[in-house]
Amino acid sequence: MAPFDIGQTWTICRGYGYASHTGTSNYGIDLTGAGCNSSASGRNVRAPAGGTVAYYQAAYGNLCVNKSGGGSYTLTHIDSSVTSGTVTAGQSVGTVAQPGARGNAGVAHIHFQMWSSPGCYGDAGIPFDSAHGTRICGAPDLAASGPNGYNNGTWSGTSFTGQACDGTSASNGSYIVASDTGRVYVMAGGSPMYVSGWGAVGGPHAINGTFTQTQIDAMPRYPADGTAIRNYGTGTIYVVAGGFGFAVTSLANIPNTSWVDIDGSAVAQLRSQPGDGTVIRDYPTGSIYVVSGGAAMAVTSLANIPYTSWTNVDGWAITHQLRQYPTDGSAIVDHSTGTVYLIAGGAPMTVVSFDNIPSITSLAYVDHWVLANQLRRYPTDGTVVRDYLGGGIHVVAGGAALGIASLANVPYTSWINVDNWGITHDLRGYPSDGTYVRDYTTGKVYVVQGGATAYLPSWGPAGPQPFVDVDPWTLSNQLHATG
Incomplete structure (x- = not known):
């Protein structure tokens, strides 16, 4: 058992x-x-x-x-x-x-x-x-x-x-078959990778173990961290970490000297991004990262994170396969202070109580350094956040949260639920100078300058600039626009 x-x-x-x-x-x-x-x-x-x-x-x-x-x-x-x-x-x-x-x-x-x-x-x-x-x-x-x-x-x-309780085992690179369905798999890091046909793995192989389909389905879905696999059809090698396949551009960039050939279609069995909290190391440089929301968060000192092990990967995969910022809604914890944040538009929004946000299914502990040096100070313009408890919706422009009185007045249809404390304390009270906003209902553009918001009749010699669509209510009640 x-x-x-x-x-x-x-x-x-x-x-x-x-x-x-x-x-x-x-x-x-x-x-x-x-x-x-x-x-x-x-x-x-x-x-x-x-x-x-x-x-x-x-x-x-x-x-x-x-x-x-x-x-x-x-x-x-x-x-x-x-x-x-x-x-x-x-x-x-x-x-x-x-x-x-x-x-x-x-x-x-x-x-x-x-x-x-x-x-x-x-x-x-x-x-x-x-x-x-x-x-x-x-x-x-x-x-x-x-x-x-x-x-x-x-x-x-x-x-x-853990092993199958019937005494059978399946070693790395061995082929197994489901006795009741006839489906064939090759084992990679403890995970059964489906083989659609012998041609996909270079021809017939000896079957090393027989299991029921239920037993196979109970095996890990993803290979263990550090497992190297090769798409037999293309020759591409991957190192698995957090259920994700980190591509290998050169064998000199990883410590692995062997791999398991798999059916190329089984690569789709892997995650689309590493699981939160996966720790990886750029093998050539030694730099360590914690993954959150598909992004690699740098670690400046192992004393700043709770993790004690990692998977060595090709540095190319870190810079080319992972995101610059965690996906919206990702949860991180500053290991040094214990403060929890939700990511919105690349910026951390403080959580003062788990009761103030939706249930978190995963999180990653990160080095305090990333908060000030890798993440954005404010969410990117156009990020829409919602006070999870109060229901108030806001769009970020120039680091400020601009209220939305009616969704009919803006083009936005989705948002990130956050703690209201983050809206009132992490964001600016007024957009930064040079921020452009547009009344979505009329198309009129306004510019923020010197703490005031004024109508912009034309773009001028510089031409059109990026702007954020806002609710006309905001222009008159929050920005007190003129013109």
Whole structure:
């Protein structure tokens, strides 16, 4: 049994008998992605055994399932997609909650525990070992006594990679087949990459393992970070990080010396941009970046981020495949101060309370340096933001938020929901000098100069300049335009 995707590597951050793992929770373990950090945030969580949901406590993300064959288990600190009914072994039941959510004390992890009795409570806790029939597939036999590598309880510091529970395995570059569908895959970094036909990978290959389609679907969707793959049809090599394929222009630019040939169509299986919080290193220069919203945020010191590992990639891919600024709505955390921001038009908008913004599904911790040196000071002109709680909509011009009384008076149809505090404190009170705005309903253009807004009858010798369409209400009530 395993509560996660096959092929993923996990670490027991806190083991049996840890401070909070005593009494009825004596045999609980806290599973993190690598070390005791939050790299597992957003990972898939699966039912380790079939049964009936006893309850789900949303505050702590605590899913309790009574096993069909007796006993029960809990998966805690997860965003559960199942709150009642039955589950089957291997079924996706949610994702690991982001840091600071579902009572996880700021570290994204799964608290996993088994009981010999139903209800997920009492003195019937049991260890994850063969003697009790509860061994986690791919993990050591986690008997009641064992090493204490992190001094965080028995078995803390133990890392392992999940395997299929039928004893079969699929090594890197091996070919597997689904016994019930006949679909063929080549394994790359623990992930099955679909093979549409033998011609796409250079001809027939020996089948090294047979699984059910359900087992294959339970394997990781993306190759592990650092896996090198090659599009057999084009010869292009990629290094995978955060589920994204970073192109390689020269083998001298990466440390990898081998790769797995895949069907070119399987490249579409990868993410369109790396997952938030992916840490990459320009191998030739040594520069390190944290990815947020598809953009590479520079790291000036490892002391300024919580991450301790990275994936070496070709620097060309960083400058040519990633964005200049994170996508609108991306969430970042200044690791030095703990302040949260939402990106709008390339600029950080402060969040003073998670209640003031939509639910965040992912975030990235960044170096404080990027706030003043890499991101914009103000959102780019024409960015539309909305006070998530109050509903007020504004368009940014010259660093100022200009109100919109009616959407019928402007051409905008979408916006970024932000905390109102950011609108009132992060933006200017009046557009900067030289900002041009246009009354969308009349087409009249105005220019801001010296704190005043005046009608511009013609563009003059310099010709047309960029402008921001605004609501006529703004011109008369906020900018007090003349002319």
